[in-house]
Amino acid sequence: MEKDEAVIASECAEGDFRRFDALYGAYARKIYSFIYFRIHHREVAEDLTSLTFTKAVEHFSTFKPDAGSFSTWLYRIARNTLYDHYRVSKTVLELPETWEIASPERLEKQFDARQSLREVRKYLNELPQETRDIVIMRVWDDLSYAEISKIVGKSEAACKMSFLRAVQKLKAATLYAVLFFFFFQKLNI
C-alpha cells in the first residue's frame, strides 16, 4: 500500500481524486482512533475526524510528496485539528478516570483491570503533554519514530528519548507497585 499510497496521494495533490477513496479507507479508522485516544469522546472525535479529512481534501494541493509521506501529512493535520479544538474548547489533554479497554483479555492475570487503568492513567497524566502524546503514538497508534518525529516536528532521537524516559518512569512505578504487592502479600494484608 505504501507505494500505491504515494502514487495516489500525488494524484490527489494534482487534483485527480479518482482514487481518494483508497486513502480514506486506509486512514479513516486510524485518524479517528488517533483523535479518540486523546479526546476520549466519541462524538467530538467523529467531528474532528470529519474536519481532518475535509481539511485534507481542501488543501491537498499543498501536500508535497518530497517533504514526507501522506501518512505523516494527514496525522499532522489531525494533530493540529485536535490542538485547535483544545484552544477553542479550553480543554486539556488529560486522560479520563476510566475508559473501556479494547482487549481486556490481554491483561496479565495478576493485575486487576481497574487497577491497571488507574496506574496507567495516573502515570500518563503525569507526563508532559508532548511526551504523553509520543507514548500514545508509539504504543496505541503504532506509529514509527520516524513518523512520530515528522508529526510532532522533533528529531527522531528526541522522540525516542521522550518515549524512553516515559517508560523508565512507568517502569519505576511498576517496580514499586510489584514490590508493594509482594510485600503486602507476604504480610497477608
Add this chain to the structure above:
Amino acid sequence: MTQHIDEIVEELCRIDPAFFEQKTLVRAVVAKLIAVKPDTKFDEAFARRLGAELKNKVAARNVPVGLNLNFMKKFNFAFGFALLALALGAGAYYYANSGEVPGFSARDTSFGGQAEITKLASKAFGSLAFAQNPVRSQSGGGGAAMLEGDSFTDQSAVFPAPAGLGGGGAGGGGMGIMPPYYGYKFVYKGDALELTDETVQVLRRQLGESSSRDLKNFLLANDFGLADFGSFSNLKLQSFNFTEDRDHGYSVMVNFADGSIAINEDWLRWPDAHLNCADQPCYDAGKIEIGEIPSDKDLIAIADDFLSRHGIATGDFGQPSVENFWRMQYEQSSSQTDFYPPETISVIYPLRILGQEVFDEAGNPFGMTISVNTRVRQVTGLWNLTTQRYQSSDYAAETDAGKIIKIAEAGGFRRNYPLEDSAGAKTLSLGTPDISLVKIYSWQDGVNQELLVPALVFPVVDAPGSADYYSPKNVVVPLAKELLDESVFIGPHPF
C-alpha cells in the same frame, strides 16, 4: 500483539542498553500500556457517512468555475441557468498570437458576449474552396440543431431557401411544398467599389470537448454503482443535459464538442392541442387562427423576455427580426381559410463579430434563433447559442471590383438563385454592399470547420413585393479570393 511488544522493547534496549537488564519489567510495562488501549467505539456507519460527504466535497471541489452541478438536484432552472449563462457569458475581447490550438474548456468559454480571437498563421484553415456541404436536416427545434458530427452545413448552400423555409415557423397552405419557380436577373445599382485590402481575416469557431479534469472527476466519483467509469481511459465530456421538472419546463443541452447550448421545451410537460386527435375535424378544430398570431413586436418581446429571465447576453447580437416566410405563403395560398398558420415562429438575433453581422450563404441573417409558440405565446426553443472563441487566419483577398459585381449579378458565389434571361424573369436591383461575414462550412480531413469569411452582402433594394413569388433579401459574395474560383461554383439551378 506480542510482536508489537517485542518490537518496542527491542527499540528501547537499543536506545538504552541498560534496559536489557530489566527487559522483563520493561516488557511488562509496555504490555500493560498496550493492554489498556481504549476501545475507540469506531462506528462504521459514521465512516460511511463521512466517506459519502467527502465524495460530494471532492465532486463539488472539482466542478469548473461557474458550473455548480449541485443546483441541478434542486431543478432551480431559472437561477441555475442564470448562473451558467452569467459565468459562460463573461468573455474577453483580445488578440493573441499563438501557434497553439487552445482547447475548449468551460472555464474560459464565452457564449455570446464578446468574442475572443486568436491569430494563427496565414492559410491555417487549409483550402477554403474545398468544401463539402452535407445537408443539415432543418427543424424548428434546437434539438435537431444539436446533431453531432458533420451535419452543420447550411442547407442553403445547395438548395437555397428563404429564411424560414424548412426552419422554425414554416406554415402550410394551399401553395404546396415548393414555392413557384421564377427566374431572376440581378443588376448592381450601388456605388463604385474600391477593394484595396490584399488579405482578409477568416475566422474559425473553436470547437472541442471539455477536457476539464474536474468535471471528469465529478463523473468518476459518481458512477451510480452501475459501472466503473474509471475503467475507461482518456475521458472527455462531450455534453450534458438537464430538464426542469415542472409544467412548461425546459430541457437544456450543453454540448462541449459543438460549443453550444440548446434549449427546448420538455415536450412531456407542455400541452399538445392535438394530442388526442384522430381525424381531420379534430385538427381543424384546434387550428390557430391568423388573427391569433402575435405581431412581430410581440414575438420579439416574448423572446427578449426569455433571454432576460435566463441571463442570456445579447450584447453582441444585432437587432432581432422575425422569420415571416409563412406570411408570404399565406398571401400566396389558394385558400386562405384553409391555411394553417404556424404554431411556432422564429425570431433571429443576428450574430455580430468585430462589428459585422453574420449571414448564411443565402444572404439570410445568421445567429441565435428563438422559436415562439404562437398558441401559448411562450418560447419553446433556443439554438445557435454558441461559444465565441475563434481563431483567425489571413487569406488572399479579391481586389477586382468588377469580378465581385459580376458574381453578385450572377446571384452570388453559390449561384443561389435561378438566373433567367427571359421576358418572364424578374429584375432585381442590388444596392451598395456592406462588409459582413458569411458563414460557410469547410470539410477538411474528416473535420467540419465552421468558418466566417469577410464578404460583401448586396441588399436587394427594389423587390417588387408581388404576392406571386418570394424575394431574396441579399446576395452574398465573399472577399476571399479562392472562394471565387470558377471551379467552386455549383452552377445555376432552378429553385
